[in-house]
Amino acid sequence: MKGPVIARSARTERVLTSLLGLVAVAAGGAAIAVGLGWLGAFRAQRPVLDPLLADWISTNPQWTKLIGIALGLLLLLGGLMWTVRALRPEHQPDVLLDNSPAGRLEVTSGAVTAAVSADAEALAGVSRAKARLVGTAEEPALRLYLWLAEGTDVRRIWQTLDADVLSRARSALGVQRLPTAVRLELDSAKPTRVR
Structure with missing residues (x-):
């Protein structure tokens, strides 16, 4: 009961922000490790986007657009839900x-x-x-x-x-x-x- 007395609980926002931060740090660390050649010199020379994936994207532009739109809509919906949850008024009980x-x-x-x-x-x-x-x-x-x-x-x-x-x-x-x-x-x- 200590949480709501002092301030509104921001546990969910903190957890989600921490998870997103950890994913970003892990991705950045992996990119640095690959770029410095710690995982092999051949991997450091390869482009960021795999050539097989680049070929599939160029041969299937409709699927690429649909996947991009779906991912964008999911991110937009998730951001809107997060914003609404963070901005909703605090419950004042009768x-x-x-x-x-x-x-x-x-x-x-x-x-x-x-x-x-x-x-x-x-x-x-x-x-x-x-x-x-x-x-x-x-x-x-x-x-x-x-x-x-x-x-x-x-x-x-x-x-x-x-x-x-x-x-x-x-x-x-x-x-x-x-x-x-x-x-x-x-x-x-x-x-x-x-x-």
């Missing part, structure tokens, strides 16, 4: 509090984040607060951004945040634990007018 036969009680993520933000902004020394509910409906997590006024005691804010704001959020959501990533920033001071 929390189901009660699903009894008498009725269903569900709290939207917007209501939770507005309440937590308002609760955090009420702390002395916090000038602004922004919350974001992430994870799943069964295991929600919270990202909390706090902008502190200059001279604020960070230790006191941290203790009050955990004892008051986050404990109220856990009890309101009916969960024992609510993983939370807190980002603290110093709010920019208001510009002073020079006279």
Whole structure:
């Protein structure tokens, strides 16, 4: 559960990029080994494109065009799918509090984040607060951004945040634990007018 709390997971993008990088490094290493003659002097003298393959391409131009178009479309489709997956909005779950036969009680993520933000902004020394509910409906997590006024005691804010704001959020959501990533920033001071 640590992943979605701190940041959106980019595991798939990292794995695919790493695999593509490894393939490119392996192809480059093989080309260098062949070019330097490490795999034999005869192979180093041969052209990059095998003569048999070059002959087949020149005698079958229709098949060559069809294969090239199909490979291009596959690469385009793969790139579009990768882009859509990387750019899709992050899921913000609604929390189901009660699903009894008498009725269903569900709290939207917007209501939770507005309440937590308002609760955090009420702390002395916090000038602004922004919350974001992430994870799943069964295991929600919270990202909390706090902008502190200059001279604020960070230790006191941290203790009050955990004892008051986050404990109220856990009890309101009916969960024992609510993983939370807190980002603290110093709010920019208001510009002073020079006279």
